[in-house]
Amino acid sequence: MATQLKNLSDFSHTTIPNGSAFKIAIAVAEWNAEITGSLYNGALQTLLNNGVLAENIVSIAVPGTFELTSAADILLQKHKDLDAVICLGCVIQGETRHFDFICDAVAHGITQVSVKYSKPVIFGVLTTNDQQQAIDRAGGKHGNKGDEAAITALKMAELVATI
Numbered sequence: 070m071a072t073q074l075k076n077l078s079d080f081s082h083t084t085i086p087n088g089s090a091f092k093i094a095i096a097v098a099e100w101n102a103e104i105t106g107s108l109y110n111g112a113l114q115t116l117l118n119n120g121v122l123a124e125n126i127v128s129i130a131v132p133g134t135f136e137l138t139s140a141a142d143i144l145l146q147k148h149k150d151l152d153a154v155i156c157l158g159c160v161i162q163g164e165t166r167h168f169d170f171i172c173d174a175v176a177h178g179i180t181q182v183s184v185k186y187s188k189p190v191i192f193g194v195l196t197t198n199d200q201q202q203a204i205d206r207a208g209g210k211h212g213n214k215g216d217e218a219a220i221t222a223l224k225m226a227e228l229v230a231t232i
């Protein structure tokens with residue numbers, strides 16, 4: 070039977086699914102560690118606050134954001150029972166084109182991994198012009214994008230489980 074969606078304007082505050090049945094991995098980049106550490110703490114606490122058991126959270130650190138693609142791939146290869154992977158990183162614009170290459174590679178990379186395994190791989194990567202913009206989004210005046218990445222992981226895991 071076809072299901073009907075509610076009015077789209079209702080969706081910004083849809084309830085966060087309970088995560089007690091889910092196993093979720095977090096891959097976090099060490100570059101800009103003061104920022105990514107805040108993203109990680111936010112994501113971890115949000116998962117725990119929403120019922121994910123501590124023993125069902127797998128956390129790994131990788132050197133930089135570029136490595137998040139292979140981290141997600143390795144996690145999904147080794148842990149077949151994962152429901153989602155959250156990728157956390159922070160790339161800050163510099164004087165060279167490194168920023169563009171890293172952002173482009175990780176955005177495409179984790180998309181490919183997600184499609185390869187048919188599992189949610191969440192893009193929790195800050196791509197900012199400067200350090201202040203990153204601080205503002207890692208527990209500052211624009212909230213914590215690590216929290217948002219964790220909520221997205223829970224919603225997508227629930228979607229996979231119920232679709």
Ligand code: DLZ
Nearest residue numbers: 098100132133134135158159160161167
């Ligand atoms: C090399 C590099 C540079 C210049 N900037 C960042 C950054 O702002 N954020 C980040 O997470 N990583 C950076 N990296 C490291 C790359 O992600 C990667 O670890 C290296 O290029 C080795 O593959």
